[in-house]
Amino acid sequence: MLEVNNLMVFFENALALNGLSLEVREGEIVGLIGSNSAGKTTLMNTVSGLIIDMKIKEMRKGGQRITVYGNIIYDGEDITETAPNQRVKKGIVLSRERHPIFPESSVMENFKIAGYLRSKTEVRETMDFVFTLFPPLVKLKNRKAGFLSGGEQQMLAIGRAMVVRPKLLLLDEPLLGLSPLMQKAVVDAIVNLNRESGITVLLSEQFARPVLPMVDRAYVVENGMLTLSGTGPELMNNPEIKAAYFGV
């Protein structure tokens, strides 16, 4: 479904991704494990196309030069140069790092804004579905999103992405800053989405422990390069992984 070939991304002369290649097959949950500044967000932004927008805006104001080499194939089509909103239309949807919800809008309005490409009925249907996935959100429907807790905001962010009806859902550190209990709720929901709705998922995370049990396969990225890859169980038993990514 998604094939990333030899991706290199420069911010000015700093190399954020260094010849990274990976593949996500239809129906899989794939993990991307890497510590801080390993290049996870850069990869997510490059696959979702946000980097094209960043590049154009930096160029217009004479800011930093962003250069992308390599290519991205999605459903057999080269989308390396495709604009982010076109990629959204093709079903690639990113939930950004640190769950940036629209703080001044209510939970319901967050869904409505996310439903830009969808009809009102479709938005309502997805919203009802998301409420079964994350029951705590029901009571918070009319609350300003900025007043939700971190965990609630993360549920909203993932649920909100569902409104777009993704085929490939990119989740950038969906577990960041959540309590273990909340992490479990989010992990369960992601697995549920994958099983029940057949959504393919690529998610990133700093630690291996919470994600390895749920993924079909995972890649480990360090300094913008892949260092390891394998199925969940394979990586679970890998001593290097245990040493570096199991945290405390």
Added chain:
Amino acid sequence: MFIGTTIYALINTAILALMAIGFNLTFGISGIANFAYGALYVLAAYGVWMMLNLLHLPYLIAVVAAVILNLILGALIYRFVLIRVRGQGISEVIATFGIGLAVLEMFSYFGWVGFEYTLPVLIDRSYIIAGTYVDMQRIIILVFSIFLILGLWFFTHHTSIGLAFRGIAQDERTALTFGIDSDWIATLSISLGAGLAALAALFIIPLGSISPGEGYDVLIKALAVCIIGGLGSTGGVVMASFIVGFAERFTDTYIGSHWTMIVSLAAILIVLIVKPSGLFGKQKELEERI
């Protein structure tokens, strides 16, 4: 005298809100302070005047054409000028102010000033309300402003483009992840702001006359209202219009007309000292904007 002053203060409030709402909308959505706003206001007024007096077109056609022309002009300003300096506040201000200056000074150069340069009132009638003489045009302005603000509220909360406006205003990059195109929305925001400037001119100019000075005046009033209310906040525009609108009229009646200007300037200074982000400004992070 009190009731009469109150009635005129309400009308003054409506006029101020009408002048500021377009400038505020553009800023609230795309963060662009459109300093060509006053020029767009005057341009629409001269446009209608020319269509009426030189081309002898019917009023309705002239005003619809002027609003559409302003919508297009706003979009062109974004596409050809602002798009290249996006995100650099100072360059945006210089570019739009430059455009505004060029337009206004061109009309000055042609010497298009005088009482003959005005627009017709919509309905030529007047009433005595509670002992106060009020003309129909001012009543229409009051009613229209209320409907316009309610309409804008509905637009930004219940239509897909309006909701996209709110999304872009809050977090542009996240809005992109839902397929919202930020350049398209910014184009629309300036275009709509310019259209609102034209509408304001059509309603307000009949109370006076068209002149380049009017362009600077409208820009300054819009800025004052937005600074007091908190740039980008519709609630702030309404609130600030009330404050300045009432302060001006009551000063005029009870203290003296030469003090009115001082009062609004004092209001700006006080707000800037006490709460630099304006009454409804962003500093209080979770305030509703747009």
